[in-house]
Amino acid sequence: MTKKTKEIGDRYQEETKYHRDSLGGGFGPAERTAPFKEYPDAQSIIPVPALPETGPAGFWETVARRRSERDFTAETLTLQELALLLFAVQGVTAKHGGYLLRTSPSAGALYPVETYLLVNNVESVAGGVYHYNIIQNSLELITAADLAKELTAAALGQRMVADSAVTFIWTGIPGRSKWKYHERAYRYIYLDAGHIGQNLYLAATALGMGCCTIGAFFDEEVNSIIGVDGKQETAVYMGVVGKLP
Template sequence: MMSIVKENERLANQAIYEHNNPSIAELFHENTKLNTYTLKQLQYSLAKAVSNPDFKQASLNDGKSYPTLERKKLTPRRSLNGNIGDAIWKRRSIRKFSPKNISFETMSDLLQYSSGISHILKKENDSVTGFRTYPSGGALYPLEIYLVINRVSNLSTGIYHYNVRSNYLEIISTGNLQEQIDKLHIRDQLIEESGITILVTATFKRTTYKYGNRGYRFVLMEVGHLFQNIALVAEALNLGTCDIGGYEDDELNTLLQVDGVNEAVVGEIAVGIPSPFGDNTMPGIYHE
């Protein structure tokens, strides 16, 4: 096994130093490539993971929970109007939101359709695992969803965690945090006007334990799957969304009380009711 590791390091170093000044993105891409040697390494890692009883148990109990916190049950999901074709065709980023409240029922639908458990699998040993509405490498689901509530009916402002397995919100903290969060972003208007700001974190080792460095790619792919779900479900619910990339990572991690290493923010989405006033189109793009 050591010879494979050394050969892998040799190939990686060769790729890294082909350029005099490689970027971090190039280093990441080169060091997570698979070849004859790293495929064998990955096979070894997979075999090690699936034979570990602790890993198996952790995989069945996917999802983070805060058992001591106050919680609020989501309402049962309702049927969505329209079809997937309409949602895909009409979806676009919304940068101007109405001051109206999002209903609690609509928020519940958004969470359940975009990221909830859609079906349960019971195995021969009576263990149970739940599959969500988006794909995940190895069905390990390393992503966690937090919500900064600004304007949702029958729900206090504050920070909440979506407990997917039990389908309820766990209250991390209450109070209006908009002014504090605004300072951590390039475009603070989106945060100020949105009804909900969704913050997605990743617990990386849930995936990298099994897939090694390659697993980091899987985590980022999963973020994309989840974000597209949120955008399309929001469109079907007559909500608007806008992905946000310009935020201060460490400060948001601190806000969510995560360490920024084992679990860290990997994406953010502003969600709200589109404003009938103001221009929600992108300059230079023709809209019928």
């Protein structure tokens, strides 16, 4: 393997960061790829039945109702609701050898994604930035400073951050996966984060709350808010949750 090939993941991470003076990355190919793939000549096409109109609220209704919601009321989230959201994103559900298996899957069970919270409005949890300790199932305060304005600005001014009851910030720790997957690890970090984000969406929907994930942010500003270096650990994804009007 050439040196260049070896470093492609690190260069990718650096060169796709958003900075204040440039959103980086350029634009994609001029010709857009079709958003859907179809096989009209397939030998067999089986229509998927429509969902039943009635029935108890459950998994299928939750999946069908999930939407990105960006407008929230000032209503407080209960701690029980926050506990359920945290369980959905990274709750430990089984022990297998040395691995703590979670609600969200992870490539090689290496779990390179960490969860931080910016708490704006949650019962019994003072505002501030917290780290979610998975083993202890606890929130570790990083700073009690009110950084909602800063995080909103870091998310390209997206108002839903300041309006949310809580913002989840997910980081990737490449070293947890790179030893096994080398540069391919970056793919898995983003895939893992995607699973986690979807679980947050579904949990919030099931609880009757709104959620929207966020990929547009100034990386180093978010990193500095949660106190990570942007290299050994770097923000990869965020998600806001709040009560719906």
